[in-house]
Amino acid sequence: MAIENINSLMEELKVNGDVGNAKRDASFEELDYQRGFCNHFSTEVLKGALPVGQNSPLKCPYGLYAEQISGTAFTVPRNHNQRSWLYRVKPSVTHEPFHPREPTNERLVSDFSSTSAASVTPTQLRWKPPHVPEAETNFIDGLYTICGSGSPFLRHGYSVHMYTANTSMEGCAFANADGDLLIVPQLGRLWIKTEMGRIQVKPGEIVVVQLGIRFAVELPDGPSRGYVVEVFSGHFQLPDLGLIGANGLADPRDFLTPKAWFEEKNWGIGGFTVIHKFGGALFDAKQDFSPFNVVAWHGNYAPYKYNLKNFCPYNTVLFDHSDPCINTVLTVPSERPGVAVVDFVVFPPRWSVAEHTFRPPYFHRNCMSEFMGLIYGVYEGKADGFLPGGASLHNCMSPHGVDTVTYERTICEDPKPSKIPDHALAFMFESSLIPRVTPWALSSPQLDPDYYKCWIGLRSHFDRAKKPEAVES
Ligand SMILES: O=C(O)Cc1cc(O)ccc1O
Ligand SMILES: [Fe+2]
Secondary structure, X not given: OOHHHHHHHHHHOOOOOOOOOOOOOHHHHHOOEEEOOOOOEEEEOOOOOOOOOOOOOOOOHHHOEEEEEEXXXXXXXXXXXXXXXXXEOOOOOOOOOOEEOOOOOOOOOOOOOOOOOOXXXXXXXXXXXXXXXXOOOEOOOOEEEEXXXXXXXXXXXXXXXXXXXXXXXXXXXXXXXXXXXXXXEEEOOEEEEEOOEEEEEOXXXXXXXXXXXXXXXXXXXXXXXXXEEEEOOOOOEOOXXXXXXXXXXXXXXXXEEEOOOEOOOEOOOOOEEEEEEEOOEEEXXXXXXXXXXXXXXXXXXXXXXXXXXXXXOOOOXXXXXXXXXHHEEEEEEOXXXXXXXXXXXXXXXXXXXXXXXXXXXXXXXXXXXXXXXXXXXXXXXXXXXXXXXXXXEEOOOOOEOOOHHXXXXXXXXXXXXXXXXXXXXXXXXXXXXXXXXXXXXXXOOOEOOOOOHHHHOOOOXXXXXXXXXXXXX
């Protein structure tokens, strides 16, 4: 079947209810997805575009090229092996040489070695929400690194970025050869074209785009802001549920992966740029076609989104505060059992019912490092100062806990069942690795120099003459 006939065929054969279309159109808003976590999906825009019974036929249907993308080493055990087969109009390799991107994004880094510009501090850090720039800034140029540890060269570690942007990516796509990106939008929706199809996310949802997958971010709402964790060590998994049982927390069927979609726009010689992050550096490669030219694909290596409203929390129903790991949505484990390179943890709306218990987060020091963000509302542990779009970092063993206002209020409160409100959503990227912090994060005007003061007011309530109140048993 000749390629030039594809357009007319597309009209006839709407296999997924989607038609390849270079224009941004209403159908982007009514996207249909495939459900399941890391399932072996099959999807085709044109009926019969997926070869049957084999992956690399001598001649693929419709004259397409077959191309594999491997997200794990070929020899990884089957239950962790991830790869997809893409059937595309032109293969990814059809581009001019890679050149260092100019100008590059100097605030997007992956080097956290002792010789890097990033430095370690035990100081508890908190940032106010960043302003979205006035100047045209797309998602890639708007990314800036806050902190991180390890190295993509060693395939171990992670980095935390934030983004502020106002312009859609036009005539370019991005691929990250360093790690998977888990994106948490906080302001503005993201309409994301990927090689596997289109995904639309809004604040309250997250999206994961894995190593190597090309994507472009459109900003239908203009000014946009959010958080990103990049993981060098492997892919996100659902946590084991252990004694919770077979259900609860994030349900695999609530993870949504795109259906195949493609566009055929000719961008002219060198008119389209693939921006490729590799070893922490950005490279550009020019080509004349859109990389979103995959007519069909199958496999289990594909981006997905998840609505945090679907998270089914399990928590204490009698006394004491549960450790935050009970709210783990996704995890990237290290080789040490139970120790994560990154856990993505959410603090969802839920009922607080614990008796004779200090219900908000306890005071603590943690061998893990905790980066937190707030998507909307007020976080249960901080009465003020931790704002939507803001962030905090409590590094390994740096003490922290609720602020003075929250403490004093809580110990006076009558502990009736109460609801942590629906309109509050905080999250944490928790890591066993010690992050270094970038110079621009440390010198940012958003850095709150008075953060420590939220605990300075914690006064002694100690009274050795006061008899302990009996706890009913
Ligand atoms: O520090 C934080 O606010 C995050 C957190 C929440 C919680 O409920 C228990 C421990 C913890 O680190
Ligand atoms: Fe904490």
